[in-house]
Amino acid sequence: METRQQGLLDPEPVTEVDEEMVSDVDLNNTMTDEEREGILSELTKLEEEISTLRQVLASKEKHHSELKAKLGITPLSEFKQNFNKSWYDMQTSTAYKKTSETLSTAGQKTSAAFTTLGTAISRKFGDMRNSPSFKSFEEKVECTVSNIKTKVGSQGGGGSFEEVLSSAAHASAQETPSNNMPESSDHERTC
Template sequence: MEDHNTSKLSEPASPVASVASADIAAEFAALTAEEQEKQRAEWSQELARVEEEINTLRTVLASKTRHASDLKRKLGITMWKEITDDMSQGLKNVKESSVFQRTESVLKSTSEKTASVFGSITIGITSKLSQMKNSDSMRSIEEKVGSAYENVKTRVSTSRSGSINSFPDALNENNSSSGLNSPTESITK
């Protein structure tokens, strides 16, 4: 049985515990058999006292916990309120942490830079579209489409009076009178 207890003493949980366990084992081994038995009896008594104190403290803690629960119930403090208060306090602590502050500033800076880049891209595209709109070829296309539209509109309104039977006929007649073969052909020229 002594070997079993000695082996338990030599199984430390950490390097610091191994030094302490080795010291205790060495001191215990240096004792005579009678002294070892006396030491074990002292440790057993002390263990019994400590376990009794632990049980007393558990009983007192359970009593205090019940009393606190009764008071909370009387005050209207519910479990849900406690959880939400804990969550609010936790979020507040996170928001006040330096890590959160740095992360927030990095994200803000990144979003500002991204907005700036997209803004410059939008300005560039708007500028190019404006240049295209003011170009001679675009004006030419606008004029041709505009005159074709006016001609078709005129033909359709006259078709109501019976001279042209349908919209496709009016469109075909307009294309032949303006020298255009198809709408897509005028755009590609």
């Protein structure tokens, strides 16, 4: 065996212990047979008490269920009652109140923003409708519709609707009456 160099605080030299010697020591053998018997007896008693308590608990739960049945308390009614109590508790909590106030404020602000947006869009549509290019487009559409009405009325079944429509579109595109169109009203000529 090797000895380590003795330090200033070490009163005795330290020697290495044989590993085989340590593994031969069984720590469970420190208990006597009498102590072991006592512990086993205590364990058995404890298991019997646990079994008895389980039986008593089962009996109490059965009696509890019978009393509820006599009162007409069903699992569904208990669930509703518990849910309502939880809902009430949640609504009266500070966090719920703060969240509710925050959401209410956010809803009001969102509503105001949508109102402002709607007003702005309406204004833009009004401005667009009053613009010269929209008025020009509107006049062309009115002219085309007027031409179609005139042609359908004047042909009296002499052509299909598609022919009249294509003729009116062709005339509108050229902005002059075509040779195959009958003379029309003054409104048609201004288109």
